[in-house]
Amino acid sequence: MADRRTDDDLLPGLLSDPSTRVLELRGDRADVVEDGHDVRLALRAPESQDRRRLGLFLGADGDGTAYVAVVTEPPAAATDHEDDGRTLRQVGALLGDRDAALFTTALALANWHRVHPFCPRCGAPTEAVAAGWLRRCTVEGSEHYPRTDVAVIMSVVDPDDRLLMARGAGWGEGRFSVLAGFLEPGESLAGAVAREVREEVGLEVHGIEYLGDQAWPFPTSLMVGFTARSTGAELTLQASEIAEARWYTRVELLAAVADGSLAVSSRLSIARRIVEHWLGHEIADVP
Structure with a gap:
């Protein structure tokens, strides 16, 4: 209105x-x-x-x-x-x-x-x-007018169909999520996905596809979700942004969630839904 x-x-x-x-x-x-x-x-x-x-x-x-x-x-x-x-x-x-x-x-x-x-x-x-x-x-x-900061968030899957999960610099042990980053001036959304993955973990990606989006007022963002395929699996981490990153098969990810070594994002976040999209079903609620 x-x-x-x-x-x-x-x-x-x-x-x-x-x-x-x-x-x-x-x-x-x-x-x-x-x-x-x-x-x-x-x-x-x-x-x-x-x-x-x-x-x-x-x-x-x-x-x-x-x-x-x-x-x-x-x-x-x-x-x-x-x-x-x-x-x-x-x-x-x-x-x-x-x-x-x-x-x-x-x-x-x-x-x-x-x-x-x-x-x-x-x-x-x-x-x-x-x-x-x-x-x-x-x-x-x-x-x-009100400002909205656009960020891309993406699943990165390697040639063996493993999902990349990363722990941000400054995050607690075991807290992992998919990669994300803000859109830069003059950049397309797909371009931002490719750049963020290249910068943060040193991978080239292709097959970038839109998955979904979510208003994220913390404080004023819009999260735009994508899927992407990597051309390889060797990681080169950007130390200022990423503390550690690992590839997970579906069995490995569920086992890590069950034993507490991997804490996935809450159900509120699109990050959780992106992981579940790759997994093929919901993850049981975690604390």
Whole structure:
């Protein structure tokens, strides 16, 4: 509903309407309702103080119910206590499609607003307009739009059909994932895949194919997934990025997950789904 964002009366009107559903975002946390395996956002009616907070119009559903996120101060000391809410990392994989989209969009926008309080052209303060989807310079009137950083993430499979898993520099022992990296200016997505693999592990790849994508608001990224085939298996690691990398057969990967020597990404991440795509089935949940 981008056409509604330019209405200056939109947020004040919605935040005066008790039928509006409000997602209160405190830092990176939101309240949820947990009922067994069912987890959903604890949406509420507007409160008077919401009109003084940063508001983000998130759209409306087929029944006409409007959704607005309001950004408030995080707890003074963040804990995992239930009263402090839950992060998207904690509950994202458990939420339904609507609530996952609301939380993801609200968090991505809030993260962008937090780090763009000043105009990049003149340094003057900016203000949120267009129902939270734009910031305008208070001096020269220039408009600045939400930023999305594109990253590629890929499975690399060798001629023997083994999957490459790597441990990033600074990661804990046993924590492995597929390769990933950010898109550079002037680069195609497939070009970024080939460059990142070449830089990080010294391999040439071919047969690059799009697999899927995922919004990743940590803080404002879009992960674009691919599969790729390597021409060889000899690895030359980029020490600044990769601590270690190994090839796994399907049997070896499942055995390593079972004995705890390999910790794969959580079910929230596209990285997990890329590994499972190669594997041919889901991996049992891990801590």
